[in-house]
Amino acid sequence: MAMIPKGLEKQLNTLDFALSSLWRRKLKNLGIMMVFSLVIFLLGSFQMLTGALTSSADAVLENTPEITIQKMSAGRQEAIPQTYIKKLNSIYGIRAIIPRVWGYYFDESTLANFTVLALDHNAMPNGSKLNLTLSDGHFPKKTETGTAVLGGSVQDILELGDRRVFSLFRPDLSLKSFQVVGIFSKQTDLLTNDLIVMNVDDARDLFAIPTSHVTDLCVYVANPTEIETIAKKIAGLLPDTRVLTKSQIQKTYQVVFSWRSGFASICLLTALVAFAILAWDKASGLSPEEKREIGILKILGWETGDILAVRFWESTLVSALAFIIGCTAAYIHVAFFDASLLKPVMVGWSVIHPPFKLLPTVTLADLLLIFTFSVLPYLGATVIPAWRCSTVPPDSAIR
Amino acid sequence: MFLNSWSLGLTLAGLIILVLGVFACRTAIRVLRHWNPSSDTNLQITLENEIWLASTLVAYGLGFQILTLVLFVLAADTFCQVIVGAMCATGALLANNFGMPALLVKIAGVFLYGFWIVLHKLDISSETYPLVKIKYIYLLLILPLLFADITLQTLYIAFLSPDIITSCCAVVFGSSAETGRNLIVGFSQTGLLFLYYGSIIVLAAVGIILLKRWLLPLAVVFSAGWLWFLGVATVAIISVFSSYIYAMPYHNCPFCILKPEYHYIGFALYFTLIPAAFFGLSTALVEPFKNRVDLAGQVTKYQRTAIKISLIFLLLLAAISSYHYLLYKISGGES
Amino acid sequence: MLIELKDTTKIYNQGKPNEVTALSDVSLRIEEQTMICLQGASGSGKSTLLAIMGCVFPPTSGSAAIAGKQLSRMPDRFLTIHRRETIGFIFQQFNLLPRLSVLDNITLPLLPLGISPPERKARARKLMEHLSISHRESFPAGQISGGEMQRVAIARALINNQPIILADEPTAHLDSRLSMEFMQIMADLKKEGKTIIIASHDTLVSEHPAIDKIINIKDGRIHVP
Numbered sequence: 001m002a003m004i005p006k007g008l009e010k011q012l013n014t015l016d017f018a019l020s021s022l023w024r025r026k027l028k029n030l031g032i033m034m035v036f037s038l039v040i041f042l043l044g045s046f047q048m049l050t051g052a053l054t055s056s057a058d059a060v061l062e063n064t065p066e067i068t069i070q071k072m073s074a075g076r077q078e079a080i081p082q083t084y085i086k087k088l089n090s091i092y093g094i095r096a097i098i099p100r101v102w103g104y105y106f107d108e109s110t111l112a113n114f115t116v117l118a119l120d121h122n123a124m125p126n127g128s129k130l131n132l133t134l135s136d137g138h139f140p141k142k143t144e145t146g147t148a149v150l151g152g153s154v155q156d157i158l159e160l161g162d163r164r165v166f167s168l169f170r171p172d173l174s175l176k177s178f179q180v181v182g183i184f185s186k187q188t189d190l191l192t193n194d195l196i197v198m199n200v201d202d203a204r205d206l207f208a209i210p211t212s213h214v215t216d217l218c219v220y221v222a223n224p225t226e227i228e229t230i231a232k233k234i235a236g237l238l239p240d241t242r243v244l245t246k247s248q249i250q251k252t253y254q255v256v257f258s259w260r261s262g263f264a265s266i267c268l269l270t271a272l273v274a275f276a277i278l279a280w281d282k283a284s285g286l287s288p289e290e291k292r293e294i295g296i297l298k299i300l301g302w303e304t305g306d307i308l309a310v311r312f313w314e315s316t317l318v319s320a321l322a323f324i325i326g327c328t329a330a331y332i333h334v335a336f337f338d339a340s341l342l343k344p345v346m347v348g349w350s351v352i353h354p355p356f357k358l359l360p361t362v363t364l365a366d367l368l369l370i371f372t373f374s375v376l377p378y379l380g381a382t383v384i385p386a387w388r389c390s391t392v393p394p395d396s397a398i399r
Numbered sequence: 400m401f402l403n404s405w406s407l408g409l410t411l412a413g414l415i416i417l418v419l420g421v422f423a424c425r426t427a428i429r430v431l432r433h434w435n436p437s438s439d440t441n442l443q444i445t446l447e448n449e450i451w452l453a454s455t456l457v458a459y460g461l462g463f464q465i466l467t468l469v470l471f472v473l474a475a476d477t478f479c480q481v482i483v484g485a486m487c488a489t490g491a492l493l494a495n496n497f498g499m500p501a502l503l504v505k506i507a508g509v510f511l512y513g514f515w516i517v518l519h520k521l522d523i524s525s526e527t528y529p530l531v532k533i534k535y536i537y538l539l540l541i542l543p544l545l546f547a548d549i550t551l552q553t554l555y556i557a558f559l560s561p562d563i564i565t566s567c568c569a570v571v572f573g574s575s576a577e578t579g580r581n582l583i584v585g586f587s588q589t590g591l592l593f594l595y596y597g598s599i600i601v602l603a604a605v606g607i608i609l610l611k612r613w614l615l616p617l618a619v620v621f622s623a624g625w626l627w628f629l630g631v632a633t634v635a636i637i638s639v640f641s642s643y644i645y646a647m648p649y650h651n652c653p654f655c656i657l658k659p660e661y662h663y664i665g666f667a668l669y670f671t672l673i674p675a676a677f678f679g680l681s682t683a684l685v686e687p688f689k690n691r692v693d694l695a696g697q698v699t700k701y702q703r704t705a706i707k708i709s710l711i712f713l714l715l716l717a718a719i720s721s722y723h724y725l726l727y728k729i730s731g732g733e734s
Numbered sequence: 735m736l737i738e739l740k741d742t743t744k745i746y747n748q749g750k751p752n753e754v755t756a757l758s759d760v761s762l763r764i765e766e767q768t769m770i771c772l773q774g775a776s777g778s779g780k781s782t783l784l785a786i787m788g789c790v791f792p793p794t795s796g797s798a799a800i801a802g803k804q805l806s807r808m809p810d811r812f813l814t815i816h817r818r819e820t821i822g823f824i825f826q827q828f829n830l831l832p833r834l835s836v837l838d839n840i841t842l843p844l845l846p847l848g849i850s851p852p853e854r855k856a857r858a859r860k861l862m863e864h865l866s867i868s869h870r871e872s873f874p875a876g877q878i879s880g881g882e883m884q885r886v887a888i889a890r891a892l893i894n895n896q897p898i899i900l901a902d903e904p905t906a907h908l909d910s911r912l913s914m915e916f917m918q919i920m921a922d923l924k925k926e927g928k929t930i931i932i933a934s935h936d937t938l939v940s941e942h943p944a945i946d947k948i949i950n951i952k953d954g955r956i957h958v959p
Contacts, residue, residue, distance in 0.1 A: 010848035017845055024833045047404060265407050296829045297842065299790060300890070301818025303811055304451045306846040312455075363659055365473040372408040372470055376463060380415040383459055384422070384452070391448040394814070395790045397829055398781060398902055436807055439794040440748045447810050526812045 014306060018313035029314075032279065033322045039275050040326025040374045041333070042342075043268055047370055048334040048360035049342050065098070065218035066227050068244045069234060077242070079213035084238055088219075091233050095222045098123045099214040101203035105168060105196070112157045116196050118203030119218070137182025140199045147199065149182035151192040171208045178202070272373065276381040286389050291396070298394035311386035319375040327362075327370060334360045405474035406556045412467045413549040419456045419463070420545040426453040427535035434531060450531075453538070454519045461512040468505045469666075471552070472654055478559060488654035495558040501551035506673075508548055511541050513677050514684065521688060521697055529691040588639050595635040598628045599717050602679070606710045609682075610703060618683045618702070625679030625709065632672050636720065640668075643723040667719050675712030678705040736898065736929050737764040737787055741796035744782050748794060756782040758954045759796065764931070766897070769924050771940045772933040774951030781902070783951060784933050788900045789817035801897060818843055822891030826903035828883045830890075832876025836867065839875045840889045847894070861889040865919070881912040888919060899923065901932045905939060917942045 022029050071080035085097045101118040121139050140147040150160075158166050160180070167177040184192035198206075200214065209215070219234070221227050227245055235243045286294075294307055333339055426449040433442055475488035475498065492498035515537060522530035605621045608614070637653045644656050644664060656665030682705045689698045744757040757779045764770055774780035785791055786798050792805040792813065799805070801820045805813065823829075830839045840861065841854040849857075862868045865885040870878050875886060884904065891899050899920075905913035913936065920930050921944035932939055940948055950957040 006848035008848075009850055010846060013845040013848065013851075016851070020834070020838070050404065265404050269407070269411075292829075293831055296831065298814070299788075299817075299823055299829075300843045301814055301894075302846050303814045304448065305811075308451060308455055364663060365477065368466070368470055368473060369404060369408050372412050372466065373404075376412055376415055376466070379459065380419065380463075383419070383455060387448075387452040387455055390451065393791075395785050398785060398788075398790070398823075398825060436809070438748075439745070439792065441750070444810075523809075523811060526808055528809060 010306075011309065014309045015313045018310045018317060021310065022314055022317060029318060033318050033325075035275060035278065036319065036322035036374070036378065037325040037329070039268075039271055040323055040370065041329045042271065043373050044327045044330030044370050045333045045339055045342055046265075046268060047366050048330055048362060049339040051362075051366055052334065052339075052360045064246050066221040066224070066246050067219035067231050067234065069217040069219060069238065070215070070242045070244070071240060072242050073240070077215070079209050079215060080217060080241065082212045082214060082217075084217065084241075087237055088234060091230055091237070093222060093226045093230055095220040096123055098218045098220070099200060100218050101200055101207065101209065101215050103203075103207055103215060105206070107157070107168075110157050113194065114154055114196050115194050116198065116203060116206070118198050118200045120200065121197075124218075124220070134182045135185035137180070139197060140181060140202075142199065144181070145199055145202055146177065146179055147181040148178040148202075149184065149195075149197040150180055151184045151195040152186060153193045154196055155180075155183060168206060170206060176202075176206055268373070272377055276377045279378050280381045280385060286392075290389065291392055294389060294392040295394060295396035298392065299397040304390045307390035308386060311382070311390065315379055315382045315386070319378050323371065323375055326374070327367065330370075331360060331362060405470075405477055409467065409470060409474055409552055409556065410549075412463060412470060413552055416460050416463050416467065417545055417549055419460045420542055423453045423456040423460070424539055424542050426450070426456075427538045430531065430535050431539075436528065450523075450528075453535075454516070454523075457512055457515055457519070457538070461509065461516060464505065464508050464512055468502075468509060469657075471502060471505060472657060476654060476658070487652055488657075489652055491559075492654075495555060497551050497555035497558060501548070501555045504544065504548045504551055508541075508544060509673065510677055510680070511544065514681055515541065517681055517685065517701065518688075521685065521694060521701060524697040525691075525693050527692055529694055530688060591631075591635050591639055594631050595639075596717075598624065598631050599713060602628060602713060603710060606679075606706050606713075609706055613699070613702075615686065618686065621706070622680050622683035625676050625682075628679075629672070629676040632716070632720075636668055636672075640720050640724060643727045646727070664719065664723075668716065671712045671716040671719060675709045675716060677709075678712070679709035681705055682709070735763050735799075736766045736801055737762070737931075738799045739763075739786070739793075739796070740798075742786060742793045742798050743795045744779075744786060744791075745794045756954055757786070757793070760954075760956055762949065762956065764929060766929055767924060767927050768946045769920065769930045769944050770932070771945045771948045772931060772951065773935065773940065773948060774933075774957075778951045779954035780933055780951045782954075784900055784902055784931070787898075787931060788821045788823060789813050818847070818894060818896075820896050820898055822894070822896040822899045824884075824887045824891050824899065824901040824904050826906050828887045828907075830875040830883055830886055833874055835872050836862070836870045836875055836878065836882075836886050837872065839886055840893055842890065843894050857893055858889065861892055865889055880907055881915070884908060884912065884916055885919075888916075892923075897927075897929060899928055899930045901930070901934075903934055903936075904932060905934060905936045910938060913938045917944065920944065 069080065069084070070077050071084075072078070082099050085099070088094065088097060098119050101116070103116050105114045105116050106112075107114065120142055122142070134149065137149065139149055150158075160166060164180045165177055166180070167175040170176055178198065184195065203209070204211065204213070219230070221230055227247070231243050231245050235241070297307060298304075333341065426446075429449065430446055430453075434446060435443055472488055475491040478494070479487055479491040492502060515534070518530055518534050518537065522528055522534055602621070602624050605617055605624065609617055609621060633653070636656075638651050641651050641653065641656055644661050645652075654665070655661070656668065657663060658665075682702050685698050685701060685705075689695045740761050742757060742760045743755070746752075746754045746756055760779075760783060772780055772784065786793055786805070787800065789800055789805060790813070792798065792808055795806075797804060797806055800816070803816050805816075808816070831842070834842075837855065837858050840858040844854045844857070859868065859871075862871060865888060867878075867882055867885045867889070870882055870886075875883065878886070887904075891901075901920075905916055908916060917939060920932070921942070924930055924944055932945075934940065939945070950959065
């Protein structure tokens with residue numbers, strides 16, 4: 001047998017005893033562990049959901065143009081003439097201006113809301129990369145009218161199956177038919193699930209937008225540090241428009257998002273405090289039986305430090321087990337049940353988004369954060385009660 | 400940026416450490432005022448019990464501190480996503496004047512709490528508790544550091560706003576002369592590698608000699624050497640090894656190697672370097688306690704263990720740090 | 735000399751209004767391989783004397799040398815370390831952990847010594863065989879008979895091969911047959927070289943032929959009739 005150093009063997013013995021001690025009080029410890037697992041489960045679901053949503057948000061922003069121009073009339077958005085592009089030619093530093101039709105199509109028969117996006121993707125700076133997001137097919141070419149690319153759930157809702165042709169209603173209720181030339185891949189579900197991408201001309205036809213008008217103009221800027229200046233110049237040249245920069249969108253988004261996550265964090269912190277109080281209470285409430293047991297151990301030659309070590313192992317075992325159970329349950333909750341318990345709180349835009357698959361990416365960092373929120377307060381809350389019970393005097397066993 | 404789970408997590412951990420520290424210091428004050436080993440009063444018995452409390456609190460504090468150190472770096476890594484211009488933790492830490500000091504104070508904390516625990520172990524190994532006063536004065540001196548730690552961290556988070564444009568690691572640590580903010584200039588790679596491996600060999604040799612025969616001046620050299628090596632190794636990791644790990648010649652960052660993309664190899668590097676340096680450094684630091692009553696044997700025993708541990712970690716560090724470098728050299732530039 | 739007390743005094747709650755002098759100026763010497771019976775009414779200071787001889791706490795003043803170590807001013811931690819190497823305890827209520835198995839109860843003192851499970855088991859089995867309780871090895875200690883509990887307690891007091899055995903009213907919960915059995919085991923242990931101190935009112939103990947000396951405590955002092 002391999003030689004194990006005395007110090008380590010002693011720790012193993014204490015661990016062994018801690019295990020049997022937990023087992024002897026399984027009812028009490030199981031109760032604590034269940035509550036603890038639940039707290040970790042909530043924290044973990046929340047953290048994993050936040051992570052999944054953040055990555056989706058980043059993906060949204062990645063494809064957002066640096067500047068978006070929308071025409072305003074009576075405080076409401078209306079179609080913008082494409083001729084405005086020419087007015088901006090004088091501004092130096094603009095890489096490209098792309099007209100875009102972006103709107104929502106409400107399908108009355110299925111009560112579903114689809115996002116319709118139409119732009120010349122070849123004109124976008126990273127346009128060629130977009131083909132990678134398709135599981136098969138290609139984007140509608142500029143000359144190809146009557147074609148569309150669909151997101152996964154659009155295909156399902158329209159019950160297309162293997163058919164490649166579908167129709168949508170114009171505002172005057174006449175039908176416009178489309179040929180499906182591509183399907184978005186599952187990986188981009190978050191963004192493309194409810195999306196129909198088509199030609200600008202087809203979109204105008206579908207929504208009855210006047211010729212050479214679009215819903216907004218996307219401005220791509222070469223140097224990020226010039227975005228603000230260029231935005232100001234555009235606003236000066238086109239006084240009847242609203243000019244949105246990417247960072248403004250990002251900030252609005254961030255404010256809403258961090259308010260929500262902060263609010264949820266604080267709610268969870270309250271739960272955590274309640275749990276810490278429970279842990280403290282459970283750990284400090286020494287039953288006469290426990291007190292007697294510690295007295296016996298101490299008179300038999302257990303040091304105060306040994307009792308502390310037993311308590312440490314007990315806390316560690318309980319919290320480690322609760323951590324594993326809680327995190328696993330949270331992963332299952334987020335990955336397989338779409339975080340159904342927390343989603344209403346977190347996803348403001350779920351109203352417009354049809355259901356999408358959340359894919360939590362669990363990194364060491366996330367686990368460490370969950371650990372900090374759960375195990376750390378627990379260990380911190382049990383250290384003083386653990387010490388208190390370890391100071392039971394040995395002579396209590398002979399009195 | 401307080402309404403963010405990372406900020407909240409860091410603050411929570413900081414507060415817990417602070418509470419533990421304050422409780423430990425309460426014991427410290429009581430012990431310094433009332434400690435009287437020759438009396439048999441209830442107070443003395445309580446104090447003897449409280450010594451256990453203090454040491455447990457500091458031990459927990461050390462564990463938590465190591466955790467928050469990692470958490471802090473990882474938090475900075477996520478903060479960089481909302482800070483314009485920052486692409487990794489370096490950028491996020493440089494986003495205001497409190498990031499780097501907070502990090503350094505946290506690292507210093509790990510060393511100081513660790514050393515307190517060493518002192519404590521030595522102290523309770525003797526029936527007379529000869530270091531009791533020194534130990535608790537030292538503990539009280541750590542308390543301001545704890546406050547500094549949480550203050551810097553809070554200031555860092557408070558002043559962290561997404562508007563500030565900061566530099567990323569490519570600018571700060573990169574060898575390109577784009578800006579004047581080059582932290583590591585004037586080290587040629589070969590010279591640095593020579594220093595790094597030279598120091599490893601010298602430290603190993605000195606350590607082995609010390610294990611065979613104890614020579615005080617050599618022990619001082621050994622500990623001082625570790626302080627030096629801590630610096631050299633950090634610079635070497637940043638400016639040489641990291642770019643081999645990233646397989647990109649101009650990517651030199653001390654934090655990105657902690658990411659899952661690089662198989663968390665940074666943790667292996669830092670978690671061998673820091674304990675190795677700690678034990679190496681403490682070898683000579685405990686020397687003054689040798690002439691205390693019946694502590695000489697324990698101190699010598701500790702020093703031998705410390706040297707052995709530091710040498711084992713040194714070997715591990717050398718192996719882990721060289722792995723990507725050798726892989727790159729052997730495979731002829733491809734990895 | 736295995737146990738040597740000189741002017742040993744123990745005062746509880748020193749300097750407080752509820753100060754109690756439990757033991758005053760007790761001097762005694764106990765040699766190796768002897769068996770002593772300690773007598774005294776409750777509140778006489780008998781338990782305090784037993785605790786000092788058992789290295790549970792140090793005296794307030796005077797000296798107490800147990801197995802070559804001065805207890806005075808020894809911090810709690812070192813008292814504990816000394817205690818587990820020197821003293822085996824047998825208590826009135828046996829003080830077993832009822833839900834732990836007999837084997838685990840016997841090996842409790844070995845856990846903080848860093849002794850590996852196989853060695854612990856081996857040592858305990860040897861003692862259990864000797865005390866003929868092997869068949870109870872995996873029974874919870876709360877579910878065996880009083881006589882068996884007593885034997886488990888004896889095994890536990892012997893497991894670390896301590897030179898001194900302290901027994902506090904060990905026969906109080908046993909009938910006379912079991913008490914005689916217990917005294918027989920003690921007498922055998924004395925022959926093997928142990929020093930045994932039994933605090934007891936029981937005449938079966940004090941009149942047992944193996945007892946070398948009876949010490950009587952009254953009002954915190956050794957009473958010489």
